Amino acid sequence: MKFKTFAAFVGPSVFMMLLFIAAPLVSVFIQSFQVTQPILERVEVETCTPGFLTQTCTTETKTVPVLDDNGKTITQTRWVGLQSYQNVLQMDKFWEAVSNGSWRDIMQIDFWKALRFTLSFTLLTLPLVIGVGLAIALAVNNATRAIRGPIIFISLLPFIITPVIGSLSIYWLFVGDGILTAMMERWTGTNISMFAQAWTIELLMYFYRVWHVAPFAFVIFYAGLQTVNMDTLESAVIDGASRWERLRHVIVPHLMPLIVFIALIHLMDCYRVFEEIVGFRSQAHVISLQWLTYDFMTPDDAGNRAISRASASAMLTMIGIVFLLILPLRRTWRDHKGSAH
Amino acid sequence: MFFRKIALAGAISLMGSASFATCSYENTTPIKSLSAGFEAWKAVTDAMAECGNFQAELDQEFRTKQPAAFEANPSLYQIGGVSNGTITPLINAGTIRPLDDLVAKYGQNLTPNQLIRINGEIMAVAMMVNTQHLMYRSDVFADLGIDVPTSWDEVYAAAEKIQAAGVVDYPLGATMKSGWNLAQEFVNMYPGFGGKFFNEDNTAAVNSDAGMQALATMQKALAFTDPEVLVSDSTYVQQQFQQGKIAMANLWASRAGAMNDAAESQVVGKVAMAAAPAAVEGGAPATTLWWDGIVIAKNITDEEADAAFRLAMEGLDAETVQGANEAAIWLVQGYEPTDIAAGAIATATANPAPPAYPSTTQMGLMHTVLGNELPAFLTGERDAQATLVAIEEAYTTSAKEAGVLK
Numbered sequence: 001m002k003f004k005t006f007a008a009f010v011g012p013s014v015f016m017m018l019l020f021i022a023a024p025l026v027s028v029f030i031q032s033f034q035v036t037q038p039i040l041e042r043v044e045v046e047t048c049t050p051g052f053l054t055q056t057c058t059t060e061t062k063t064v065p066v067l068d069d070n071g072k073t074i075t076q077t078r079w080v081g082l083q084s085y086q087n088v089l090q091m092d093k094f095w096e097a098v099s100n101g102s103w104r105d106i107m108q109i110d111f112w113k114a115l116r117f118t119l120s121f122t123l124l125t126l127p128l129v130i131g132v133g134l135a136i137a138l139a140v141n142n143a144t145r146a147i148r149g150p151i152i153f154i155s156l157l158p159f160i161i162t163p164v165i166g167s168l169s170i171y172w173l174f175v176g177d178g179i180l181t182a183m184m185e186r187w188t189g190t191n192i193s194m195f196a197q198a199w200t201i202e203l204l205m206y207f208y209r210v211w212h213v214a215p216f217a218f219v220i221f222y223a224g225l226q227t228v229n230m231d232t233l234e235s236a237v238i239d240g241a242s243r244w245e246r247l248r249h250v251i252v253p254h255l256m257p258l259i260v261f262i263a264l265i266h267l268m269d270c271y272r273v274f275e276e277i278v279g280f281r282s283q284a285h286v287i288s289l290q291w292l293t294y295d296f297m298t299p300d301d302a303g304n305r306a307i308s309r310a311s312a313s314a315m316l317t318m319i320g321i322v323f324l325l326i327l328p329l330r331r332t333w334r335d336h337k338g339s340a341h
Numbered sequence: 342m343f344f345r346k347i348a349l350a351g352a353i354s355l356m357g358s359a360s361f362a363t364c365s366y367e368n369t370t371p372i373k374s375l376s377a378g379f380e381a382w383k384a385v386t387d388a389m390a391e392c393g394n395f396q397a398e399l400d401q402e403f404r405t406k407q408p409a410a411f412e413a414n415p416s417l418y419q420i421g422g423v424s425n426g427t428i429t430p431l432i433n434a435g436t437i438r439p440l441d442d443l444v445a446k447y448g449q450n451l452t453p454n455q456l457i458r459i460n461g462e463i464m465a466v467a468m469m470v471n472t473q474h475l476m477y478r479s480d481v482f483a484d485l486g487i488d489v490p491t492s493w494d495e496v497y498a499a500a501e502k503i504q505a506a507g508v509v510d511y512p513l514g515a516t517m518k519s520g521w522n523l524a525q526e527f528v529n530m531y532p533g534f535g536g537k538f539f540n541e542d543n544t545a546a547v548n549s550d551a552g553m554q555a556l557a558t559m560q561k562a563l564a565f566t567d568p569e570v571l572v573s574d575s576t577y578v579q580q581q582f583q584q585g586k587i588a589m590a591n592l593w594a595s596r597a598g599a600m601n602d603a604a605e606s607q608v609v610g611k612v613a614m615a616a617a618p619a620a621v622e623g624g625a626p627a628t629t630l631w632w633d634g635i636v637i638a639k640n641i642t643d644e645e646a647d648a649a650f651r652l653a654m655e656g657l658d659a660e661t662v663q664g665a666n667e668a669a670i671w672l673v674q675g676y677e678p679t680d681i682a683a684g685a686i687a688t689a690t691a692n693p694a695p696p697a698y699p700s701t702t703q704m705g706l707m708h709t710v711l712g713n714e715l716p717a718f719l720t721g722e723r724d725a726q727a728t729l730v731a732i733e734e735a736y737t738t739s740a741k742e743a744g745v746l747k
Contacts (some may be wrong), residue, residue, distance in 0.1 A: 037744030048458040049425060049697040050467045050632050050672055052689040055454050062701055063543060063745055064433055069573075071435040071639065087738050108723060108731070110713070176569055176577075194390035196568035198720075284571035284716035295713070301410045303430025303704025304743050 088137025135215025375421020474684030533620025533627030614684025
């Protein structure tokens, strides 16, 4: 292909990637080393508040931002190096907790608490999603042709539901007197509170995520199953291979590139776990890294936002994803190189 | 035909907004407002809509949208609904205008009590007061012969009796959803024990005896509440009340009207209101006073501001209030306090009086920190002393980043 044609084809995508991925990333990276503050002054302010019948006026010294002639807040930006990262990671507290050998103390630090959950969430759901997805794919593949369409349609439904809505519906099913809690309470005769302790909330989150993502894995695997070499499979049958042996030695190796692909997508997606935290209102017990970034970004009633810490936290999340992806990416790269010659 | 139905629905809703039912004049300038979404705001904005050319956005996320929307030039909304907690970023950024001349022109019906003055200038017009008050099941209390509690010790004593009698699922409801709600509980309790949040130099001062007492009092509630109390916000507690699952709660006055809403409440007429309980016997009610009201954006033309304010006055007139008397503790003339307002009025006029919510830049930071750090104490992961230390440390980090502390 001529370079000009190549450039004309690839150019727009490269431009989009630079504009919408690279540029924001660079900006967040820079902001994580900066702190922007309004210039504040202390002034006497008299404020009058209504009671029900009378008004009370109080004069107090308030810290308020200075405005310029156009009525805009004057801000100053300074470089603070790794300060924001230190504020997020709290390494001094972390090492102190480590030297005390106290897991409890480590879990008191927001970042490490969030990292613990995010990692266990990501790594525990991965095999489940692949396993369940493969199981559904095999089941559908072996089902009578006539009912395949409807089965595929129904098993895809969980994946179509918006994650926030999905997690909210699970929350409403299990909270307080939700339908399912009420049913379980009737069976067991005890009072069940799924959202009162961390482990039940986490269990629901794992369950929800597998329910939500397994259909995606299923569709990919189902497509892959259509390309299994029938000759190999038949000769395996003739050689007396059992169902399990055929699965292990023929089908799974054939699907391996797809398994790696799903693992890649799943790791990236799961490390950004957020909807479950918001939907389940689990902040008191369980938080995730993405939620931590969101919490820093959310303005409080006075309008303050911790932008620098949010940027640092976002960068740390990205670094985490890169670490997680190294293993499957190396495998893909090796396969790719292997097939090249 | 689906499409025809939609077109029809659109046409009818247009017709609805174009009717000038009871408005005294016709508004010709397009006006938009952004406010919270509870009953009182619905009543006020509905009244404003009667004059035409008005669009109201009722959104519980208004507190995060408002500062940016008002900073735009021209401002995205002409009218803002604020409370004393959420007016701070607007004042700080200078995005709302003084209203003295407009009040002189259109505000004949306003009482002096409604005018929120900051440094002598009227910056907002209040329409209602909001505060927490003790809501309790009068039938349960009468059956068990319990007196209405006036302090938190008495609340817990009453809760014990109700629990022993087993007439409701949980004696007590509490708005302890981690984050803003839980922090607000602490902000209510802590000054009741004589605590102050900050030292003169803006450093945190919550690590004190009052802090320990406030935490201990909050923790005692857990024995009497739903085990899932850390996901329970105002709406959740309101529903628990309506379904007869709890017998009392210290809840917002703006939620009282819902108790007698026969469409969704099973306890119509059974919930009575009293002043918020005091933290210490004979002290001020352990709550904070709030007001809700309107502000006018700065980045709009004077004509728009004129039209917006006139429209707002139409929404805040006696007619609106008489049509929605139970929706709030109105400050507007024509309001007739009913039984459900008794508790909030008792709270607001108590002697000593509860403090107004201390809305400042530092308090915003402190509120967030409290909301994030208190759950670990209530789940038992951390003791009270360590929690107070953690709150101060987290506040210091935020305050340094925000430039409040050097």
